[in-house]
Amino acid sequence: MPELPEVENIRRALEPHLAGKKVVRAAVRGTGLRVPFPTHFAERLKGATIRQVSRRAKYIIAELSTEEALLVHLGMTGRWRMERDGKSFEPGAFYYQSPMQPKHDHVTLMLEDGTLLAYNDxxxxxxxxxxxLSEVYQSTYLRNLGLEPTLEGLDFEKVRALFAARRSSIKATLLDQKVIAGIGNIYASEILYRAKIHPFLPTHLLSSKRSADKLKLLLRTTVEVLENAVYPTGEPITLRDEFKVYEKAGRACARRDCGGRIRKQTQNGRSSYFCPRCQKR
Ligand SMILES: [Zn+2]
Structure with missing residues (x-):
């Protein structure tokens, strides 16, 4: 499942191909994805110019000249394919390796410059x-999303107040999209390892005065880990080898002076990876 950095990577890779381009034709196959396609979808897109491509959490938002916004969430397996001059490519492809099957193209857009854009899922x-467009941030998709994980978005006092009310584990809190938007299972483990916080630590403990430095470190680390995973060019990139704990169960902790071994433990039905020695509870 694409996490926030992958979605940002895809957004950055899509934008230069889409911004300023007019949609000359649109088509859908079937009745919808997780929700039905909007009514008269193809007609509403035809003739619209894409002004810019932005992002909120894991939603890609294409702003249209028709004062509508095209809202896209990739779900588990959503991908984009482009075809131009007889060549097919995947903007912002990440660690997906399997070729896309055209039978799973659900939406196709033809742009004025001859580029075909297909949404495959x-x-x-x-x-x-x-x-x-004027109401897109109040839409049911976006209005309840948590803080954006950027330095400006993760305001220390706001986070502290949100954390103070939570008895659940910090790992569960990081995954809760209503608190901080866009962190998934992989990066939650990586963030907690780098900040030396045990995934089972009750969240509210990080809101105490004594934990202020720890919380600041967690917020800084969150931004760093997610930003490090975003690349400016949208080249196909494999990040797996750069993970310190994710899917590294049994391996020695990457901190040489630690001597611990990475442990895998199920937490709320998801796998958590951590070093029990340097991530004290
Ligand atoms: Zn360790």
Missing amino acids: TRRFGVIDLHP
Whole structure:
């Protein structure tokens, strides 16, 4: 499942191909993905110029000249394919390796410069919807999303207040999209390892005065880990080898002076990876 850095990577790779381009034709196959396609979808897109491509959490937002926004969430298996001059490529492809099957193309857009853009989604958990541009941030998709994990978005006092009310584990809190938007299972483990915080630590303990430095470190680390995973060019990149704990169970802790071994433990139905020695509870 693409996490926030992958989505940002895809956004950056898509934008130069889409910004300023007019949609000359649009088509959908089937009735929808996780939610039904918007009514008259193809007609509403035809003739629209894409002004810019932005992002909120894991939603890609294409702002249209028709004062509507095309809202896209990749779900579990959503991907974009482009075809131009007889060549096919995947903007911002990440660690996906399997070739895309055209039978899973659910939406196709033809741009004025001859580029074909196809949204491909094997499991159809994605979302493609249209909303009035002026209200897109109040849409049901976006209005309840948590803080954006950037230095400006993760305001220390705001986070502290949110954390103070939570008895659940810090790992569960990091995954809760209503608290901080866009962190998934892989990066939650990586962030907690780098900040030396045990994934089972009750969240509210990080809101105490004594834990202020720890919380600041967690916020800084969150931004760093996610930013490090974003690349400016949208080249196909494999990040797996750069993970310190994710899927590294049994390996020696990357901190040489630690001597611990990475442990895998199920937490709320998901796998958590951590070093029990340097991530004290
Ligand atoms: Zn360690």
